[in-house]
Amino acid sequence: MSETRGTTPLGARRTRQRLDILQHLSAAPDFISAQGLHARLAQTGTLVGLSTVYRALRDLERAEQVDVIRSEASGERLYRRRSTSEHQHYVICRRCGRSEAVDTDIVERWAAHLDQLTGFSNVTHTLELSGECMDCHL
Amino acid sequence: MSETRGTTPLGARRTRQRLDILQHLSAAPDFISAQGLHARLAQTGTLVGLSTVYRALRDLERAEQVDVIRSEASGERLYRRRSTSEHQHYVICRRCGRSEAVDTDIVERWAAHLDQLTGFSNVTHTLELSGECMDCHL
């Protein structure tokens, strides 16, 4: 009882749609929106409802399986499958969307002291970096 | 010719609405949304169209007169008049919205090297901090 079987990770059922979504998300090299992912799935003949894509991404976010940013350009939330168990920060190319993980140890260490520095408790941070990748810069 | 008179800052006309908006925004101690500001103006009998508030805030943002964050809770963009000429980062209380400027020199210096560290050009950053202020923490 209260046994966590490898077959049922976190109360999440394993449906054809969830698998397809996770697979296509993992295959995407960069951040992608719910709608973009839905379009990709459709292209390859994988029929998944848009609502389902939104829900699956929301659940993946809760399970901390993805990093999320907000596109300044389109206003969409963009998702990327995490490579490590820890959250990461990325530089995203403003032009083509290419993303690259950045070493933010310095910032993380600084952030860890914020509770003392600010008088606020349970301080969390959001850090997004954008620039122009070498291919797009001129 | 091509003379920049003090009377015409940046092609922006000085209307009653713009002045009221800037005044009320400056009076607000914390971050406030377009709709919140619009409501505040209405309360004090200052009639300004909601579109006008949105437009004025957009222009203030372009002129770098305000710092902007995105409320995770309401999804709104929140604005705060800048006290200095440089951009700032803040800790915002998740519960009551109180905001406090934070010294981010360390991060700023780190960010200045990102072009070399990442291979991206013109790297800009977004940093948002949220926590619970002393009044709200239990």
Next chain:
DNA sequence: ACAGAAACGACATCCATTTTCATTAGGGGA
């Protein structure tokens, strides 16, 4: 196989922000 619950998906709805467009009113120049 069965039953209860979770997931689907087409569609409706929400809601912040933008756009439209007719009207108003700044402000530089004469």
Next chain:
DNA sequence: TCCCCTAATGAAAATGGATGTCGTTTCTGT
């Protein structure tokens, strides 16, 4: 000061990402 051009305004409609609804489908443990 008066004119004119044009930016600014605002009511209303449109946009668009995201979430809610609800009847149907599909898991999964027993």
